[in-house]
Amino acid sequence: MMKTITLALLAAGVLSACSMAPKYVRPDAPVAAEYGVPSKADNNQVRAVDIGWRNFFTDPRLQVLIGNAIANNRDLRVAALRIEEARALYNIQSADLLPTLNVNATGSRARVPASISNTGSSVVSSNYQVGLGLAAFELDFFGRVRSLSDAALAAYLSTEEAQRAAQISLVSEVAKAYLSERSFAEQQDLARQTYESRVEAYKLSKQRFEVGASSALDLRNDEALLQTARAAELLAQRQRAQAMNALTLLVGQPLTDLPPAQALSSQTILTDIPAGLPSDLLTQRPDIRSAEQTLLSANANIGAARAAFFPRISLTAGLGTSSNELAGLFEGGSRSWSFAPQLVLPIFDAGRNRGNLNLAEVRKDIAVANYEKSIQVAFREVSDALVARDLLDQQVEAQRLVQEAQAERFKFATQRFQNGIASSLDVLDAQRELFTAQLSLVQVRLTRLTNAVDLYRSLGGGLVETTVATAPAATPAPATIK
Structure with missing residues (x-):
C-alpha cells in the first residue's frame, strides 16, 4: 500500500512540471528607442538608480527628514505590510504542491438497544483508530496547482516592487515638500524686508503729503505698494505653514531636533545625471517591474x-491501526489502511470553465496594457525632465539678470526722483517690478530644483542610501543652482 502511494506521489511530482500557461514573451516597449532630447549620458557616470539619496541631497536637514520618513511614513509602512501579506498568500498557495499529512486518532463507543438489535439484546460497541492520513492531495498532471502557485509568486514579487516604487516616490515627495517650504520661507523673508522698507517710504510720503509737497495720488500709490508687500508676506506665511504640515505628514513624526535649514539659493544638488536609453527604464523603475x-x-x-x-x-x-479495544490498538493484526483516489472529469458546467478562461485572458490583456502604459508614463516623465533641465538652467540665469537689472533701475529711479528729474510714479513702478523679479527668481530656483528631483525619481533613484561604487565611475560632483 505504501509503495503504491509513494509511486503515485513521485509520478505527481514529475508530471506537475507540465504547465498549460502560455509562454511568456515580454511585450515590446511602446516608446521610441531614444529620448527626444539629447542626454548627457556618459558610460563613466553613475546611474541615477545607483546614486544614494544622501549623495544626491546634501542638505543635512533634508537627509534627516528623508531618513525619518523612510522609518515612520505610514503609507510606506502599509506597503511593507502588503509584502508580508502577499508572501503569506504565496506560502498558502504553494503549500498545495506538497501533500498534507495528518496524524489522526479517533475513538467511539455506541450502545444499540435490544429493540433494534439483531441479537435481541442490547449491544455496546467500541472502535478505536490511530493512523497517518493523506488528505485529498491533487496530482497536478496538467499544472493547475503549479500555475496558481506561479501566479501567487508573481503577485508577491509585484507587491515587493510596488513597495520599492513607494519608497522612491516618498523620497522625492519629502524633498519637494522641503524645497517648497524653503521657497516660501525665502518669499516670506523677502516680502517682510520689502514691507519694512516700504513702511519708511510710506511715512516720508505721508509727511510730504501733509506739507503739500506731494499729491494724494502719490500717497495712495505708496500705500498700495505697502499693503501689496504685506499681502505677499501673509500669503507666503500661510503657504509655508501648509508646506510644513505636508512635510510632517510625509515624515510621519513631529519635525523636531533637526539640523539648521539651508536657504534655497544654497542648495546643492546633482544635475549631471545620465538618462541612458528608454530600455534602461525596464530595469531601473520598480513600478515597471x-x-x-x-x-x-x-x-x-x-x-x-x-x-x-x-x-x-x-x-x-490512510494507514494505521484499528481495534475495538483501546488496549489492542498496537497488537498484531490491528493494521488498517484505506486508499481512495478520485477522478473528476468536467462534462457540463454551463460554460463556467470557458468563462474563467476568457476572464483570465482578458485580465492578461489588461495587464499588458497597464505594463505598456507604465513604460509610456516613465518615458514621458524622463523626457519632460530632460527637456526642462537645460532650459531651466538658462531661465534661472536670465531671471537673475532680470533681478539685477530691476535693482539698478530702482536705484537710478530713486536718484533721479531725489534730484527732481523723475516723478514718484517712476520710483514706485521700479520698486514694484523689482519685488516681482525677486519673487520670480525664488520661484524659478524652486522649479529648477524640483526638476532635478523629478529626473532623479523618474530614473529610479531613491532606493539606496549611499552611492553604489561602480569602477571606474565616480559620483558626479554637486552643482550649486545660483
Missing part, C-alpha cells in the same frame, strides 16, 4: 484556467 510581475501573474492564471478543462485527480489515503 511591478507591472510586469502583475502581467506574469495574469499569464500563469491562464494556465490554471486551461487546466480546469482536464480531469482532476486527487488522492485520499
